[in-house]
Amino acid sequence: xxxxRMSEVIIDPITRLEGHGKIVVVLDENKNCVKAYLQIPExxxxxxxxxxxxxxxxxxxxxxxxxxxxxxxxxxxxxxLDDLFHVDPPVAAKKIRELVYNIFMLEDHALHVxxxxxxxxxxxxxxxxxxxxxxxxxKKVGDVGIKILTLRRRFRKLNEKIMGKVxxxxxxxxxxxxxxxxxxxxxxxxxxADPGIELAILTHKFFKNIIETNKEVSKLIxxxxxxxxxxxxxxxxxxxxxxxxxxxxxxxxPRGREFAKFDVHNYLDYIxxxxxxxxxxxxxxxxxxxxxxxxxxxxxxxxxxxxxxxLNVSDSMPTPRAxxxxxxxxxxxxxxxxxxxxxxxxxxxxxxxYAAERIKExxxxxxxxxxxxxxxxxxxxxxxxxxxxxxxxxxxxHHYESDEKGVLTKANLLVATQFNAARINISIDRAARxxxxxxxxxxxxxxxxxxxxxxxxxxxxxxxHAVPGGLRLVLEFYNERGEFLYRKDxxxxxxxxxDL
Amino acid sequence: MSKKVRVALYxxxxxxxxxxxxxxxxxxxxxxxxYLDIVFWPVxxxxxxxxxxxxxxxxxxVALINGGVRLSEHVEMAKLLxxxxxIVIAYGSCSSWGGIPGLANLYQKEEILSRVYSEVPTVxxxxxxPQRKYVTEEGxxxxxxxxxxxxxxxxxxxxxxxxxxxxxxxxxxxxxxxxTLLSGETPPRGSVLGASSRALCEECPLNKTKPDKVLxxxxxxVYNAKIDPEKCLLIQGIPCLGPVxxxxxxxxxxxxxxxxxxxxxxxxxxxDYGGKALSFIASIIDARSEDEIKKIIDTGIPDPAGLxxxxxxxxxxxxxxxxxxxxxx
Numbered sequence: 098x099x100x101x102r103m104s105e106v107i108i109d110p111i112t113r114l115e116g117h118g119k120i121v122v123v124l125d126e127n128k129n130c131v132k133a134y135l136q137i138p139e140x141x142x143x144x145x146x147x148x149x150x151x152x153x154x155x156x157x158x159x160x161x162x163x164x165x166x167x168x169x170x171x172x173x174x175x176x177x178l179d180d181l182f183h184v185d186p187p188v189a190a191k192k193i194r195e196l197v198y199n200i201f202m203l204e205d206h207a208l209h210v211x212x213x214x215x216x217x218x219x220x221x222x223x224x225x226x227x228x229x230x231x232x233x234x235x236k237k238v239g240d241v242g243i244k245i246l247t248l249r250r251r252f253r254k255l256n257e258k259i260m261g262k263v264x265x266x267x268x269x270x271x272x273x274x275x276x277x278x279x280x281x282x283x284x285x286x287x288x289x290a291d292p293g294i295e296l297a298i299l300t301h302k303f304f305k306n307i308i309e310t311n312k313e314v315s316k317l318i319x320x321x322x323x324x325x326x327x328x329x330x331x332x333x334x335x336x337x338x339x340x341x342x343x344x345x346x347x348x349x350x351p352r353g354r355e356f357a358k359f360d361v362h363n364y365l366d367y368i369x370x371x372x373x374x375x376x377x378x379x380x381x382x383x384x385x386x387x388x389x390x391x392x393x394x395x396x397x398x399x400x401x402x403x404x405x406x407x408l409n410v411s412d413s414m415p416t417p418r419a420x421x422x423x424x425x426x427x428x429x430x431x432x433x434x435x436x437x438x439x440x441x442x443x444x445x446x447x448x449x450x451y452a453a454e455r456i457k458e459x460x461x462x463x464x465x466x467x468x469x470x471x472x473x474x475x476x477x478x479x480x481x482x483x484x485x486x487x488x489x490x491x492x493x494x495h496h497y498e499s500d501e502k503g504v505l506t507k508a509n510l511l512v513a514t515q516f517n518a519a520r521i522n523i524s525i526d527r528a529a530r531x532x533x534x535x536x537x538x539x540x541x542x543x544x545x546x547x548x549x550x551x552x553x554x555x556x557x558x559x560x561x562h563a564v565p566g567g568l569r570l571v572l573e574f575y576n577e578r579g580e581f582l583y584r585k586d587x588x589x590x591x592x593x594x595x596d597l
Numbered sequence: 598m599s600k601k602v603r604v605a606l607y608x609x610x611x612x613x614x615x616x617x618x619x620x621x622x623x624x625x626x627x628x629x630x631x632y633l634d635i636v637f638w639p640v641x642x643x644x645x646x647x648x649x650x651x652x653x654x655x656x657x658x659v660a661l662i663n664g665g666v667r668l669s670e671h672v673e674m675a676k677l678l679x680x681x682x683x684i685v686i687a688y689g690s691c692s693s694w695g696g697i698p699g700l701a702n703l704y705q706k707e708e709i710l711s712r713v714y715s716e717v718p719t720v721x722x723x724x725x726x727p728q729r730k731y732v733t734e735e736g737x738x739x740x741x742x743x744x745x746x747x748x749x750x751x752x753x754x755x756x757x758x759x760x761x762x763x764x765x766x767x768x769x770x771x772x773x774x775x776x777t778l779l780s781g782e783t784p785p786r787g788s789v790l791g792a793s794s795r796a797l798c799e800e801c802p803l804n805k806t807k808p809d810k811v812l813x814x815x816x817x818x819v820y821n822a823k824i825d826p827e828k829c830l831l832i833q834g835i836p837c838l839g840p841v842x843x844x845x846x847x848x849x850x851x852x853x854x855x856x857x858x859x860x861x862x863x864x865x866x867x868x869d870y871g872g873k874a875l876s877f878i879a880s881i882i883d884a885r886s887e888d889e890i891k892k893i894i895d896t897g898i899p900d901p902a903g904l905x906x907x908x909x910x911x912x913x914x915x916x917x918x919x920x921x922x923x924x925x926x
Contacts, residue, residue, distance in 0.1 A: 374727055
């Protein structure tokens with residue numbers, strides 16, 4: 098650019114080394130930040146090497162995209178295979194799939210609330226770093242934390258019995274599931290249903306108590322710095338209520354008006370992907386609005402998925418206690434859609450209640466006792482199958498094409514973290530501009546970036562889960578000639594991405 | 598155990614499932630942590646590459662590395678950890694033999710980039726691609742690591758002492774391997790730790806229904822097979838890879854009436870997993886003529902590469918590009 102002397106600052110989450118996600122901050126001659134880039138230097142090529150595979154293998158191949166949410170990929174894939182093989186699963190199979198899926202959502206959300214993102218709010222945003230982790234949470238909430246984590250493991254072990262494996266499940270087949278539930282599994286499901294609800298409610302109580310009593314947190318959660326007015330997208334049932342397993346995709350505009358509601362088969366009419374030369378991740382946006390860069394507002398096609406988006410596109414929750422919590426949240430913010438990124442944490446806790454209530458409904462449903470859990474495909478496979486679920490981190494779309502033998506010829510995948518990637522970039526750019534001025538990195542910049550990131554829980558394919566700590570952020574300063582000046586260590590964040 | 602073992606944990610082209618498995622293993626048996634001094638675990642702890650560079654050579658007792666070698670920076674990091682560590686272990690299928698992302702080797706690098714950035718129906722801008730070096734409108738050069746021509750297992754870039762198999766390795770496998778190391782035992786270089794030395798069938802609850810000699814007149818695909826969950830999958834015509842796959846996972850997949858897909862990899866005596874698997878499958882086909890065999894395979898195994906090399910292609914004799922042999926023919 099003419100006359101402007103630029104230097105760059107690289108913030109490298111040194112952990113997904115060296116560069117599973119790094120932030121480059123561009124400074125002008127006054128050393129004020131003028132732009133920040135989040136680079137995702139990671140690619141494996143799933144969309145290509147699915148070609149040539151027998152279609153049913155997609156259900157075991159795609160979970161390897163992410164070992165943290167493999168159940169989401171397995172389920173999206175299995176539903177896509179129903180479609181590709183033209184087969185409708187029996188009622189029991191659909192209910193069992195939805196049941197294990199809700200267990201997965203509950204345990205995954207619990208993980209986020211207690212271990213990953215939640216500590217920022219539960220322990221407190223200004224608490225010392227060493228305390229903002231699972232240990233700090235346990236200190237704060239006491240035995241309940243242990244109880245939750247123990248219950249989470251019981252749910253995971255139960256899901257392993259049903260799905261074969263909990264990391265990389267395989268029980269889904271086109272037309273149903275591989276094996277009926279045994280009486281022992283059903284018994285355990287019914288035993289765990291009430292404790293599940295109890296703990297979801299307790300978690301919600303803790304969360305609300307923090308918002309009500311901790312001014313710092315309530316101020317933070319409504320801070321303009323964390324606000325982005327984008328479009329929102331999520332799955333809804335026939336009454337426009339949240340559903341994780343199935344439904345129509347609904348999009349609302351930044352003012353909350355329905356922008357679109359469509360069957361996933363029509364997703365190409367609505368969604369397209371933008372490519373930037375400086376990152377391997379692709380940025381989906383709304384085709385009809387267009388790409389206007391990393392900006393929010395009605396004129397920008399940037400959209401947002403994940404718990405807050407799901408609630409924003411829904412008229413209500415399908416279960417009673419989740420509905421109460423839903424109403425309270427919107428009353429607190431006084432707007433719908435809620436545009437505050439950190440409200441995602443609140444939405445996540447509400448979704449835990451819904452997941453737990455839904456687990457109970459389905460666990461007690463006599464249909465799950467049926468041994469009729471599979472309709473074997475009889476029609477000629479292909480040419481197209483498309484499927485969608487709500488991953489914990491948002492809308493997940495699989496799209497396969499096959500030949501007549503059911504061998505894949507094409508695949509397209511749209512994952513949740515991709516949908517949020519543009520909005521995450523906006524948040525980071527905002528944080529950088531606000532906090533890096535005159536070459537100084539103002540106190541709080543790390544927190545800003547960290548919390549903006551964590552709220553989305555961007556499928557950090559990592560084991561930070563049960564371990565305190567995170568990724569280290571290092572700022573490297575370069576002069577206009579690109580020569581290294583000095584380095585500043587900022588501490589840790591949890592970061593990575595759900596790349597393909 | 599007199600002193601703690603200094604451990605480094607690292608990931609390359611992986612999904613995070615190995616980290617989950619390690620965390621599961623440690624939480625299953627918290628006492629293990631008392632014996633570990635973790636000097637490097639980028640995913641969870643505050644260390645960086647420079648910290649490792651500063652360490653004296655050979656000062657890490659054990660480095661556990663998961664994920665395949667996909668990007669230029671993975672090569673650098675693997676070499677660095679090799680220099681600093683007494684023992685390097687390939688943890689999980691990707692690191693051991695390439696794993697599922699290794700199926701990318703069926704295609705050329707350019708074909709992959711073209712599919713992802715040009716051909717998928719959601720891509721809007723023609724011809725735009727991520728660049729290794731790109732100068733932004735502000736004049737700043739941004740760099741991305743190179744996407745290598747093919748995915749490699751860890752032992753293609755450095756020497757590997759031991760292997761812990763699985764996708765992911767089960768918590769039990771992981772703990773057993775750790776205990777072997779903690780006991781001070783030194784198994785021969787190249788050994789597989791934590792898993793069984795016998796075929797998966799030996800620990801499969803369906804094995805009691807399997808006859809000594811399996812012969813089938815038809816190979817079935819899972820999508821349209823009626824599977825009896827109480828019977829050995831092989832005798833039902835499902836190409837379960839249990840007989841040629843190392844045990845150690847407790848046969849999780851056959852327990853839910855799904856075939857073993859080979860994630861624990863080959864047994865000690867087998868060099869090329871896929872070759873062995875394919876010859877095994879050929880041995881159970883009960884056919885008289887070549888035409889008959891061809892028909893059975895065409896119907897039952899339209900993608901031989903994907904069936905037998907799902908986790909081991911980059912470690913096979915072929916390494917890459919078996920396309921002519923694969924399903925896209």
